[in-house]
Amino acid sequence: MSESKDFLRTIVEEDLKSGKYKEVVTRFPPEPNGFPHIGHAKSIFINFGIARDYNGHCNLRMDDTNPTKEDTKYVEALQDAVEWLGFEWDNQVYFTSDYFPKLYDYAVELIKMGKAYVDSLTEEEIREYRGTVTEAGKRSKYAQRTVEENLDLFERMKKGEFKNGEHILRAKIDMSAANMKMRDPLLYRIRHSHHFRAGNEWSIYPMYDFAHCLSDYIEGISHSICTLEFENNRDIYNWVLDTLELELPRPYQHEFARLAINYTVMSKRKLLELVEGGQVSGWDDPRMPTIAGYRRRGYTPQSILNFCDQIGIAKANSTVDVAQLEFCIRDDLNTKVPRVMCVLDPIKVTIKNYEGSEEIEAPYYPHDVPKEGSRKLPFSKEIYIERDDFNENPPKGYFRLTPQQPVRLRHGFIITYKEVIKDSSGNITEIIAEYHPESKSGSDSSGIKVKSAIQWVDAASAKSVEVRLYDRLYSSEAPEGLEDLNPHSLKVIKNALIEPSVINEKPDERFQFERQGYFYADPIDYTDETPVFNKIVGLKDSYAKKKKAPENTSKTQAKKVQIDGEEAHMSEAQKALFDKYTNELKLNSEVANILARDEHLSSFYEEALSVLNSPVSLANIVVNEVARVLKEKQSDKLKFNATQIAELIKMVDDETISSKIAKEVFEKMAESGENPAQIVESKGLVQISDPSIILPIIDEVIAKNPDNVLKFKAGNTKLLGFFVGQVLKATGGKANPKVVNELVAGKLK
Structure with missing residues (x-):
């Protein structure tokens, strides 16, 4: 846990101190309709972390109330993600579907209390009757049904007597409520679909707002922690539990800012689109922001946890720079992984004055890494270096091998250029060089000054490997769709050459390829016959x-x-x-x-x-x-x-x-x-700058978000961006951002 205490832990400590709860019980309740992504990692870190820090426990619960999109493979992926990040749950994985009979009974109880009714409006009519942020809604005529009628219809819905969408169960609350979520929210829908756990037993399924709060109550959850997008749902959460007059202690909902990262999409719908469209190889494609993707790319659990810890827990939404996540994996690997040499674009160098062969002792770790280990580098007359480590016509500031400039072979000797061999097209196919016997690294007495050392591999003993160079999946800082995909997010090099110890001795599964970046032996495709390495991250932030x-x-x-x-x-x-x-x-x-x-x-x-x-x-x-x-x-x-x-x-x-x-x-x-x-x-795309058009929209947005208005006036000025964004969204991006910003700021004073 960080030294600084976040607002959620402050709430937990106050609740424990007051005796509100004897034990902290949290939950991580994802819907099993996709692989968990980095945003889920933050939620896992928060919920399991708080439970751990206060000697409580955290339930892993699958919110499996939508049978059309859920699958066992997603359940397994979620379990794997939690375990890989280093957390444990108590005894069992919970499922909302286990509570279907109890949830049905609670719904019947609300009907008997006159607090719920079966509505038969169409989806379009329900939307129309809801009203707007400035106009009250209109209650359905079907709300006048008697308790007996509602009980009969609801039971027949359960038995599967009606078609999808023919009826729906709604709470009877307030069609003029300022919070539009409270305008007779939907509780149960008809859905004739096979459920991956419940089979065909049910023809009706509870909505999130009904199932979530009651599942929390059934499990004895104390702190129901969710993202800000559910802030307005808190009123329904409380209404259901209060109306049913459930015994204390009962859970309370608390919201934190969801994780948003630039150059990254975290909509499960959009990620599924990439998988099904073949733009990526699967949910575990190393370019995907899924836990499985990061894991296959070579990220460590600790690097993900460090990232979650660094970004903290905030009350207002913001976007985190992906460079911060990349920094965390570099920082974690820097003190852990061996340094080795791999040549991605090899060009042959023949050292004409060298005969025989030898082995050069070379450490795996630099002096500032507190680890020990070394290997023997084979060295002979023929070696390979990176093609761009030689330049016939070097620019100013080029410090590698040139016709006029010698260079050191890393851990080895200094070599000097003599001539090049070219093909019929003028391309260099081989470099002829000489070495200086007295220049060996660690015992150099040559007196020759060089400006850099380059990586190399011995031609006779180097191993051929496949290297997959991954870059960011999107080229846009704020990607929206497939059009923003980075066409250069993957480059495959089939015949890179690596020093033999990496393959023969396998000192680790993650390495720093010197001057290239950090790499990971692909956990699926790697074999001794065809070694495959994934680039985890570069040595520096090239984007910065x-x-x-x-x-x-x-x-x-x-x-x-x-x-x-x-x-x-x-x-x-x-x-x-x-x-x-x-x-x-x-x-x-x-x-x-x-x-x-x-x-x-x-x-x-x-x-x-x-x-x-x-x-x-x-x-x-x-x-x-x-x-x-x-x-x-x-x-x-x-x-x-x-x-x-x-x-x-x-x-x-x-x-x-x-x-x-x-x-x-x-x-x-x-x-x-x-x-x-x-x-x-x-x-009709003309940008709207007329205040008389924009101001009513601003009024609607402000009326819809009273809690955020209070937070802004209490000093959370970062919420200005939230209000501006909502107005721009309401106008389809047509409103002039500068004008909107000024008008919103004026309204919130």
Whole structure:
């Protein structure tokens, strides 16, 4: 447990001190309709962690009330996740379906009390009768049924006499309640489906709001901890338990902020879409944010728990940077795993003045890691190094092997370039070098100065392995769907070469491949005949490096940051464009580099720029959206032109449409060639900036969230973003965010 106490533990301690409960009993109650993801890990960490810290216990309960989506394989995946993270449950796994007879009896009791009735409205009518945040709802005429009629209909629903949707059981509460969840909420629905545990015994299934609170009560739960999305459901939770006048002690619901991570989707529906659509290999694909995915990729339980501990338990929703999770696995592995050498893109080096062979003693761990262990590295006349560890025409700041610059072989000797062998196309196939016998690492008396050491493997003894280089599954920081998938999230290298001890001696299952990153022997596909390693994470956050690259730099700096030594291969015309884009137009060096090197893109960009003086916005859409379409079609087949792109960006600059809407408009332009103004007008996409239109929507959102209003006024100013987001969502993204932000802030004062 962290040294700082979170608000949930404060509540638990106060309840124990007051004698409200004799024992802390929590529960982790997932629905078994998908594999658990990193958000579930946070819930597991909280519920099991609190129970452990206060000598209580936590129940693992499957909320299996929807037979159409649930399966035993998901139950097993959830159990595996809890166990893998290091937690235990008492004696048994609980299932809501075990309580179906008792829940049915509770429902009958509510009917007898006149607090529930069988409604026969259609789904559309129920939605229509519910009202709005500013208008009271209207109660169904079927609420006038007698207790006897309701009992009869409910029993016949149970026996399966009616079709799906023909009737539904509702609580009778208040159709004018400010909390719309309390407007006669649904308690039971007809569902003629086979249940993976209950079989075909039931034709009706309880809704979450009815089953959850009563399951908690039946199990003797003290603290029902859930995410903020269920905050408004708390009123129903309390109403059911209070109305049934259940004996104390009874459970109470407490909410915390759910976990959201950038570059990550955690909707089980969207994750299932990826699995069924074949975009990933399964729920345990190492790119998936599932516990099974992280586990197969090579993450450790401790790294996940450390991440959950670091991000803490908050009361307001926010997005966590995925780099923090990646930091946690690096930090955990740094002091645990052996360092070895693996060459991913090998090029042969022949050391012409070396004869015979020898073994070089090399430690597995650096001096700052308190672990011992070493291996013997075979060394002979022929070795392999990384192809990019040699450069005939090195850029400034290149410290590896060049015709003028010697380099050290890691743990071994210094070598000096002599010549290269090339094929008929001019590609280097072999490097000829000499070694310096007196330069051996640990006993070097050569006096030769080198600026770096490179990894290598002995040609005769190296083992061929498959290496899977995983990157983030989504390229968008806030992904929404399949269109945001990263096409480069997986690269497979079939014939990488690794030092033999890794395969022969198996000193560990996780390794740091020097200068490459951390890797894990794939637990499913690895065999001695075909070793397979998954990249867990790089040694550094490459994304952070890109973000930190200065947009406004000198000519030399820009080339060094983005081009990374490739400026020497630029033509004079490309260099001139690059300088113009970075120095005059103030473009990001990455964008400038892409434009300068692509004749079609730069030509298109220049034409759009002649129509509209908005260099940064135009450059971004050309490099990202136009470039994508150009990959799919020839430039003369584009259905839109540079002038239309300029018109689209002008609407964004003028705040006629939002950036999000602009993306939608662009897709339509690429498909039809229609002018952006026509698309915006025909689809009604004009950005809303008129306060008279926005203010009533803000009023509705505020009225719908009274608890959050109180929290904001009590000092939780982070909730401003919540209200702004709700308003933008209500307008389908059409409202001007700047205007909304100002109006919401004014309303909440």
